Amino acid sequence: MTDTTERPQTTAGVPASRLASLRRREDARFTESRPHSRALLERARGSMPNGVPMSWMVELYEHPPIFVASGEGATFTDVDGHRYFDTNIGDMSTFCGINPPAVVEAVARQARRGLQYLLPIEDALWVAEDLTRRFRLPQWQFTLSATLANVEAIRLCRFVTGRPVVLMFEGKYHGHAEEWLVDPKDGALRPAYPGVPPSAGAWVRHVPFNDPEALARALQPGDVACVVTEPALTNCGVIEPDPGFHQALRALTRRRGTLLVIDEAHTLVCGPGGLTARLGLEPDVITLGKFIAGSVPLGAYGMTAGLAQRFARPDPASPRAAFASGGTLFANALSMTAARAALEHVLTEEAYARTAELGARLADGIEERCRRRGFDWRAHRLFARSGYCYGPALPRNASDYHATMRPDLYHLMRVYFANRGVWEAIGTAGPTVSVAAAPADIDHYLACLDEFLGELSA
Numbered sequence: 001m002t003d004t005t006e007r008p009q010t011t012a013g014v015p016a017s018r019l020a021s022l023r024r025r026e027d028a029r030f031t032e033s034r035p036h037s038r039a040l041l042e043r044a045r046g047s048m049p050n051g052v053p054m055s056w057m058v059e060l061y062e063h064p065p066i067f068v069a070s071g072e073g074a075t076f077t078d079v080d081g082h083r084y085f086d087t088n089i090g091d092m093s094t095f096c097g098i099n100p101p102a103v104v105e106a107v108a109r110q111a112r113r114g115l116q117y118l119l120p121i122e123d124a125l126w127v128a129e130d131l132t133r134r135f136r137l138p139q140w141q142f143t144l145s146a147t148l149a150n151v152e153a154i155r156l157c158r159f160v161t162g163r164p165v166v167l168m169f170e171g172k173y174h175g176h177a178e179e180w181l182v183d184p185k186d187g188a189l190r191p192a193y194p195g196v197p198p199s200a201g202a203w204v205r206h207v208p209f210n211d212p213e214a215l216a217r218a219l220q221p222g223d224v225a226c227v228v229t230e231p232a233l234t235n236c237g238v239i240e241p242d243p244g245f246h247q248a249l250r251a252l253t254r255r256r257g258t259l260l261v262i263d264e265a266h267t268l269v270c271g272p273g274g275l276t277a278r279l280g281l282e283p284d285v286i287t288l289g290k291f292i293a294g295s296v297p298l299g300a301y302g303m304t305a306g307l308a309q310r311f312a313r314p315d316p317a318s319p320r321a322a323f324a325s326g327g328t329l330f331a332n333a334l335s336m337t338a339a340r341a342a343l344e345h346v347l348t349e350e351a352y353a354r355t356a357e358l359g360a361r362l363a364d365g366i367e368e369r370c371r372r373r374g375f376d377w378r379a380h381r382l383f384a385r386s387g388y389c390y391g392p393a394l395p396r397n398a399s400d401y402h403a404t405m406r407p408d409l410y411h412l413m414r415v416y417f418a419n420r421g422v423w424e425a426i427g428t429a430g431p432t433v434s435v436a437a438a439p440a441d442i443d444h445y446l447a448c449l450d451e452f453l454g455e456l457s458a
C-alpha cells in the first residue's frame, strides 16, 4: 500500500521551509551590509572573469565574494569593516596564521637581499634537512604548489617503475592536473569538466578508500606506478583510515612493486611530521605545499635515496636531463627563506600541541551543541581540523560522505556565521584551528553555532 500522507521535506532534520526563510534573511543581510565589496566586484567584472583574479574564488561560495582589506593572526577584515575569525584558513593555506611575525620578518629581510636568483641559497639546505628530520625521507625537491609537487612526484614514479597507471582513492583531491579531473561514468573515468581531454583518465584508476580487496584487485595487473593518497582523506569531509588499512596498503604496494606517494598538503596540520609521522607510515614519496612556507607559495616533495639517484644523468655528455622537473621560479629565494622561518619558528611541537587541544575543544563543542539542540550530527576530529557530518555515523569512504552531505545547510551556515563575525570553512577545509587562534575564538565560534542551531530547531 502506498503511503499518501504528505510529510514535510527536511534536510538533516530541518524543514526545507525553515531553511529557505533563514537563507533569504541571511543572504539579504550579507549583501546589504557589504556595499564596498559589492562595488569592487561590479568594477572587477570589467577586467576579470566573474570579477575575481582566480575564478575558484567565486565558485567556493554561493554568496558573492568579499574583498579583504587586511588580516592579523586568526582574523581578517573586509573592505566594509567586518572582522572575521577565520576557520577556513585559506583552504588550509594559512595554518601558520595570516601574517606570522617570524615569516613576515624573514620575507622582508630576504626581499631586501634579492627575491630570486635561479640559484640555491643556504636556507634551502636548512629546509631540506629539517624536512628530512620531520618526515624521514632523505632527499627533497621544491616546486611552487602542492599540485606541482604531485605532478612531479607522479612523473618520477612513472619514470622509475616504467609503468603508466596512477591509482587514487574515490573522493580524493590532489590538485588541478588534467588526469585528476575525471569522474567514473559508464565503467570508465571521464572528464569531470569541459576542456579536459577525453583521454585524461586513461592512465588513472580509482578505488574506494578503506577497501583492501578492491585495492588488491586494482594493483594486480602490475601496471600501477604509484598509489597517491592522503593519510586520511580530507576533501570529502574527513575519512579516517580503518585500523590496518595503511598496513594493508603498504604491504600490497610493496608486493606489486608499486610506489607509495603520501600527500600531506592538508594533513600537515596534524603534527610536525604530518599524519605520516603520527601513524608511522613509510611512503616512498611525500608531497607538501599550502602553508609549508607560511603561505608564501612553495610546494615540496621528499623521496628515498633510491628515487633521488634517478635524477642523475646516466650519460653526463647528454644535454637532456634524466628526469623532467622544475620551473623558473620554483625554490626561489623568497619562498625558501619563508619556509625556513615557518618551520623553525611557527610549525613547532608546542604550536601543534596547542592547535590539537583547540581542535579537540572545537570538535567536542560542536558535538555537544548539536546534541543539546536535538541534532544527531557528528564532528570530524583530526587534531586541529574538525568538520560536520550531518548524521550519526562518520563516513568510511566517498559514497558515505556524499550520502550525508547537505550543501544547502552548509551554505546557510556559512552566510549565517559570516554575518556574525566567523568566516566558516568550506566543506573541504574544516573548520580548522590555526596556530594563531585562541580559546576565546573557539568560544565565539561555538556561541555562533549555538545561535544557529537554536534558530534551526525553533
Ligand SMILES: Cc1ncc(COP(=O)(O)O)c(C=O)c1O
Pocket: 091, 145, 146, 147, 148, 150, 173, 174, 175, 176, 230, 235, 263, 264, 265, 266, 289, 290
Ligand atoms: C590534499 C591536497 N593536495 C594537493 C592540493 C593542491 O594544492 P594547491 O592547489 O595549493 O596546489 C590540495 C588542494 O586543496 C589538496 O587538498
